[in-house]
Amino acid sequence: MISLSAARLPIYFSARRRSRITISVLLLVAACTAPQYDDQTDKLISQLQTDVDTGIVSLITLDRKIRSLSGKTDAASQKALADARTKAGYDANTSFYDKVDVDLISLQTRVDAEPSAATPHLDAAIKDLRDNLLAEEGSIQATHQKVGVLSEAYLRNAKTIVDAQIGILLTRELGLKTGSSGASSSARPAE
């Protein structure tokens, strides 16, 4: 095994330079390390999928309710319609986006805590996911803010796209667990 102790590098290097060399070598070793299965990453991806799907399905239910109540003129229906519209609106759902944000940060932190050859590609995949879910132009959050109440048709499609993105991350992680070739399919640089 190669010793990377800064203290053992030749004396003609200054202490500062020896530290820099040690850090560089450690980073290089991390970058060359083959990705390993990580139970915590697996759980965080699953948690993200659960939270995203739960939020979207709840918005779909509200849109259905709004459509079923629209056009009814009795007082109870009108009240229920107003209530459903409020619950489906952006302001009532900011906690959903906050939760997804926290899930993504936790996943990103976990992936970066154990750097491997796959880390830059995983970082990019998580960024793409974040761009589709939060804040970025065209994301679910930005569209929700823009239109007020999201339609079932839109939500079903958005869920399909995001689930496929999360599915690729999950397949890769499960592939690492089972040692199957799927592990390399979603986070491998071109050879």
Place this chain on the structure above:
Amino acid sequence: MAINWTTVERQIEQAVKGVVGGAWQNAAAGASAQFAALIAVGKQIEADRDSMQQAEYDSLKLMQRRALHGVLQTSAGISLDIAEQAAADAWNVLVTAVKTASPAVGLVL
């Protein structure tokens, strides 16, 4: 005229292969999942085109393109320019199929 989605999926795959070339082998597994999502979106647009607002459609277009070029980049190390081109071509195949089948789609596709 009904859309033959199996043919559209094959055309999408050909379009993407044509842009990414030899890198397709590494991209195939991840890209296939996104093609399935793309086809699902196309079917939904065909069936429910009147129940979506333009902003929602624009969002889906951006999301789908991001997801596809993302998977091409991350799974096969394809450069951003090429991956974006492939994703745009894939989306254009889908839009052409929907427009051909239903010329009077209310949304600006």
